[in-house]
Amino acid sequence: MLKYLFAKNEDIPAGSSAIFFGFSAIVWFVIGTGLGSFNAAKLAFPDFVTGNEYFAFGHMRQVHVMAVIFGWISMAFAMAMMYITPALGNKKLWSEKLGMWNCMLWNVGLSLGLTLLWAGITSGREYSDFPWPIDLYIVAFVVIPLGTNVWMTILTRRTQGIYTTNWFFASATFMVGIVLLVGNTPEYFHLTGLTEAYLTWWFAHNVLGLWITPVAAAIAYYTIPKVTGNPLYSHRIGHLHFWSVVVFYSTPAAHHLMSSPLPEWLKSFASVEGVLILVPAIAFVSNILLTMQGKWNMFVENLEVRFTITGCLMAIPLNMQGGFQQTRAINWYIHGTGWIVAHAHLALLGFSTFLEGAAVYLGLQTLMKRKLYSLTLGNLHFWMLLIGFTTYWISMTIAGLIQGAGKIYEVPYIDVVIAEHPYMIARWVGGTMVFISNIIWLYNMWMTARQGTVVPQGRMPHELAYER
Amino acid sequence: MAFREYKIGARMFSFALGSSMMITLFFPSLDIAAVASTEIALDKQLSVGHETGFNWEDPFLLGKNKPVKVLVKADPKTGQPIEAVNAYVYPVGTSFPSGILHTRNLGHGVEELSIEQGRIKDVRKEDGAVFTIKNGTFDGKPVSYIVNATATMGWTPADVLKNAADENVSHVAAGKTMFVREGCWWCHTLLPEQTQDWQVFGAPPMLGDFNGESPTAFGSDRKAPDLLHVGSRNASREWMMLHFFNPRLVQPHSIMPRFDYLWGETDANGQKIDFAKWRAEYVEYREGKRVTPPDVPSYSKDSEIRSLIDYIISLK
Numbered sequence: 001m002l003k004y005l006f007a008k009n010e011d012i013p014a015g016s017s018a019i020f021f022g023f024s025a026i027v028w029f030v031i032g033t034g035l036g037s038f039n040a041a042k043l044a045f046p047d048f049v050t051g052n053e054y055f056a057f058g059h060m061r062q063v064h065v066m067a068v069i070f071g072w073i074s075m076a077f078a079m080a081m082m083y084i085t086p087a088l089g090n091k092k093l094w095s096e097k098l099g100m101w102n103c104m105l106w107n108v109g110l111s112l113g114l115t116l117l118w119a120g121i122t123s124g125r126e127y128s129d130f131p132w133p134i135d136l137y138i139v140a141f142v143v144i145p146l147g148t149n150v151w152m153t154i155l156t157r158r159t160q161g162i163y164t165t166n167w168f169f170a171s172a173t174f175m176v177g178i179v180l181l182v183g184n185t186p187e188y189f190h191l192t193g194l195t196e197a198y199l200t201w202w203f204a205h206n207v208l209g210l211w212i213t214p215v216a217a218a219i220a221y222y223t224i225p226k227v228t229g230n231p232l233y234s235h236r237i238g239h240l241h242f243w244s245v246v247v248f249y250s251t252p253a254a255h256h257l258m259s260s261p262l263p264e265w266l267k268s269f270a271s272v273e274g275v276l277i278l279v280p281a282i283a284f285v286s287n288i289l290l291t292m293q294g295k296w297n298m299f300v301e302n303l304e305v306r307f308t309i310t311g312c313l314m315a316i317p318l319n320m321q322g323g324f325q326q327t328r329a330i331n332w333y334i335h336g337t338g339w340i341v342a343h344a345h346l347a348l349l350g351f352s353t354f355l356e357g358a359a360v361y362l363g364l365q366t367l368m369k370r371k372l373y374s375l376t377l378g379n380l381h382f383w384m385l386l387i388g389f390t391t392y393w394i395s396m397t398i399a400g401l402i403q404g405a406g407k408i409y410e411v412p413y414i415d416v417v418i419a420e421h422p423y424m425i426a427r428w429v430g431g432t433m434v435f436i437s438n439i440i441w442l443y444n445m446w447m448t449a450r451q452g453t454v455v456p457q458g459r460m461p462h463e464l465a466y467e468r
Numbered sequence: 469m470a471f472r473e474y475k476i477g478a479r480m481f482s483f484a485l486g487s488s489m490m491i492t493l494f495f496p497s498l499d500i501a502a503v504a505s506t507e508i509a510l511d512k513q514l515s516v517g518h519e520t521g522f523n524w525e526d527p528f529l530l531g532k533n534k535p536v537k538v539l540v541k542a543d544p545k546t547g548q549p550i551e552a553v554n555a556y557v558y559p560v561g562t563s564f565p566s567g568i569l570h571t572r573n574l575g576h577g578v579e580e581l582s583i584e585q586g587r588i589k590d591v592r593k594e595d596g597a598v599f600t601i602k603n604g605t606f607d608g609k610p611v612s613y614i615v616n617a618t619a620t621m622g623w624t625p626a627d628v629l630k631n632a633a634d635e636n637v638s639h640v641a642a643g644k645t646m647f648v649r650e651g652c653w654w655c656h657t658l659l660p661e662q663t664q665d666w667q668v669f670g671a672p673p674m675l676g677d678f679n680g681e682s683p684t685a686f687g688s689d690r691k692a693p694d695l696l697h698v699g700s701r702n703a704s705r706e707w708m709m710l711h712f713f714n715p716r717l718v719q720p721h722s723i724m725p726r727f728d729y730l731w732g733e734t735d736a737n738g739q740k741i742d743f744a745k746w747r748a749e750y751v752e753y754r755e756g757k758r759v760t761p762p763d764v765p766s767y768s769k770d771s772e773i774r775s776l777i778d779y780i781i782s783l784k
Binding site for chain 2: 042043044046047050051052053056057058059061062119120121122123124125126131132162171175178182186187190191192193194195196197198200202243246247250251253254256257259260261262263266269270332335336337338340341403407408410413414417418421424
């Protein structure tokens with residue numbers, strides 16, 4: 001792959017950068033979930049690997065979060081963009097060479113940033129933990145090249161109109177640049193106090209709302225019609241989804257700080273807007289599920305469809321939680337508890353990961369023209385991921401409710417810690433299952449590249465029967 | 469242009485995103501900028517200095533380029549006993565906090581008094597400075613303001629530090645740096661909630677309590693008690709020392725990590741700390757082969773743990 005960095009653009013085979021991104025994403029997923037499993041072990045067994053600064057929980061927690069967000073999820077997005085945007089424009093990617101460099105610089109920058117975080121070199125701001133030179137690096141060498149490739153591919157497309165998926169890809173690559181630049185202003189310009197605290201959560205909210213959620217949804221808008229062969233149920237509902245994401249998801253940042261001394265009007269406004277996030281959520285889920293009409297057998301039979309629909313179904317509890325847990329009526333009970341941790345994992349490991357997983361499975365098979373090496377391992381990956389995640393989510397939700405009760409009934413804190421202990425063990429077991437399932441996935445995709453059945457030109461991988 | 473059919477869409481998009489930015493960034497900034505610093509905010513920003521997250525003066529978060537908080541009991545210039553006062557000592561070359569560099573951040577009233585009576589515009593980084601906090605009135609309302617004691621009373625950083633006993637010197641800023649670097653805030657919040665934390669964790673902060681502090685490190689995921697007022701609940705250095713070395717010594721069910729590595733190489737007497745021996749003896753104690761746990765080494769006065777304990781105890 002690396003030899004293409006210095007090749008002429010036209011000599012690079014189509015899809016190379018998507019394949020490079022796809023495998024990078026899976027590797028980061030293995031690393032990120034491995035770190036997650038390690039961290040969870042420390043919460044369950046505090047004396048597990050101790051007395052070393054570099055294996056302390058406070059040094060590793062943020063590395064896990066940033067590895068899965070900027071490594072796994074965002075690179076899987078880039079993979080999907082490099083593959084789906086040209087496919088929808090009936091052309092090749094604008095520049096494969098830019099894509100290859102983008103992926104290489106992304107891996108280098110992320111490794112550097114995570115190393116700094118690991119060493120404790122942090123801005124001390126949740127989700128924008130990277131020191132600001134790394135943030136600027138991400139804008140310059142990650143977001144701008146990616147956005148350029150996506151935008152130029154759309155602008156030079158050979159089809160009429162722009163399909164729903166590409167509205168989201170184009171606008172999200174633009175918006176995430178703005179969010180990174182504006183959200184880190186406290187670091188470049190040394191803004192302090194409540195401004196710093198608010199902008200920290202403005203960034204955290206918008207990187208989820210204007211990057212992760214819409215791009216994940218956009219991927220489903222492609223995979224379900226493509227694999228099932230059904231046209232998208234309604235473009236008009238797609239419009240509703242797109243515009244309501246831009247309007248309603250970009251405004252509730254303050255609902256992350258409901259119990260802080262921010263101006264009251266801001267918290268009330270954010271809370272109302274936060275409930276309105278249900279508009280894009282319902283539009284998206286209904287649109288995808290209705291597209292499945294007549295093809296529900298594929299939910300059972302086809303791995304990519306199963307991943308995508310599972311992700312869509314998880315968007316229902318996700319958004320029901322998200323819409324209401326941030327209102328004052330509920331937030332006072334569950335704020336700062338494991339409930340929120342469970343919710344965050346439902347968004348990133350449940351909803352988002354399952355949608356991207358489908359795109360990576362589908363994209364790598366299509367681009368490498370190789371059918372998946374082993375369906376059994378694919379199924380094993382799916383079920384271990386799902387059961388591992390569910391174990392995690394249920395245990396953390398229960399732990400969160402215990403913490404909430406402990407908080408309002410003023411139970412001595414240590415009693416809450418004792419009560420949570422079994423759920424911390426369950427969380428570690430669930431997280432470890434996710435980690436192991438991803439190792440299986442990496443092996444499966446590697447073997448697909450080497451030994452998968454060759455897919456003839458013009459056929460979809462799932463149309464071929466399995467030989468083994 | 470291939471995009472002409474999307475002109476209306478592009479305009480709608482700019483309008484939608486622009487309005488969203490207007491409401492979520494511009495309007496709140498007007499409100500937040502209009503807030504005057506409380507005495508708590510002045511104490512915090514003078515204690516923790518310019519920045520306790522990543523910055524070029526202290527890129528590895530080692531607690532460099534930081535002020536110290538000193539309890540002054542005698543006038544450092546004349547030696548005459550005075551009523552004890554907290555002085556915030558910025559040795560030569562130390563970066564000043566946001567409120568000194570940008571006095572507008574202090575807010576209405578505080579800014580005027582700090583400039584006119586406190587003479588904070590007269591500071592020079594090359595000379596260092598000593599600050600105190602005083603209470604005055606502005607437009608008939610009580611206001612706390614910053615006093616540049618170097619300009620008003622001739623207190624120099626060197627004099628204050630020379631005359632101060634070590635137990636009166638508090639490395640709050642370096643300790644906050646450790647708090648950020650070691651990720652204490654991943655489990656301990658610094659934000660009692662407005663609805664139900666009053667009884668256990670104390671009063672939630674007010675709007676003007678943060679001016680000038682960076683990062684605020686509120687924390688979001690409370691796996692452990694809130695610490696904003698922890699110094700009021702427990703100010704025992706001995707307890708803190710045992711608890712940081714191995715939390716299970718004082719709280720058997722604690723899931724807090726051990727921070728023994730913050731002791732550094734040597735203890736208070738300059739003896740090398742044998743961590744392996746300590747851990748082996750602790751394991752024996754846990755297995756019931758010893759009656760008492762091994763003694764926790766006392767920390768040296770320039771160790772990182774000393775700064776961290778200074779910071780934790782300063783959270784009143």
